Amino acid sequence: PTGRETDVGSGLDLAAPEGSYVRNWWSGTVVETIDDDRCGTGLVIKSGDWEHVYCHMQGYVETIAGVRTLVDRDGGVLVQQGQQIPTGARIGRVGMTGRTTGPHLHWGLVYQDEWIDPATVIRAMASS
Numbered sequence: 001p002t003g004r005e006t007d008v009g010s011g012l013d014l015a016a017p018e019g020s021y022v023r024n025w026w027s028g029t030v031v032e033t034i035d036d037d038r039c040g041t042g043l044v045i046k047s048g049d050w051e052h053v054y055c056h057m058q059g060y061v062e063t064i065a066g067v068r069t070l071v072d073r074d075g076g077v078l079v080q081q082g083q084q085i086p087t088g089a090r091i092g093r094v095g096m097t098g099r100t101t102g103p104h105l106h107w108g109l110v111y112q113d114e115w116i117d118p119a120t121v122i123r124a125m126a127s128s
Contacts, residue, residue, distance in 0.1 A: 010115040011053065011108030018058070018103035020094040021075070025052050025107075027087045030079055033068040035061035039106070040098025043070055045085055053108035058095035 028047030035041055039055035059072030070079040075093040085091060096103050109116045 010117075011055075011106050012118045014105045014107060016094045016103065016105060018094055018096065019075070021090045022054055022057060022092045022094060022105055024085045024087060024089045024091050026050065028052070028085060030081050030083045030085060033061045033070050033079070033081050036098065038099045040100065041070060041072075041092070041095065042098075042106075043079060043091060045091075049112050051110040053106075053110065054092060055106035055108075056095055056098050056100050056104060057092035058097065059092065060097075 024045060026047040028045040028050075030043055031046045031051070032044035034043065034055065039053075041057045041059050041061060042053065042055040043057075044051050044053050057070070057072070058075060059070055059077065061068055062071055063069070064080070068081045070077065070092060072093055077090060077092055079085070079091055094103050094105050107118055109118045109121060
């Protein structure tokens with residue numbers, strides 16, 4: 001809920017203490033740095049046919065040397081669009097940017113341009 005309307009997005013909202021580090025799910029390339037009213041500060045990382053979307057992180061996006069960059073100096077995080085990110089690397093910290101009612105990470109998955117419920121992927125990984 002955000003005000004008078006309910007906003008249901010694609011993905012999982014993972015509650016965590018503000019400032020907790022967010023780690024990359026799977027190695028890939030940063031294809032987008034996000035800075036908008038809804039997602040807040042975030043990233044899209046492409047791994048083969050998959051894109052993973054991270055929203056509501058701390059910091060902001062600025063252009064450094066002509067490259068859009070997620071900047072969270074207090075957390076020691078600088079992530080540039082086009083950068084290769086290994087699995088498990090710190091890519092940001094949980095925040096409250098964008099449309100949110102409390103600190104959390106919004107994590108979404110897209111497979112071949114179709115949104116996939118991340119819980120389905122997690123359950124499949126756990127059972128294999």
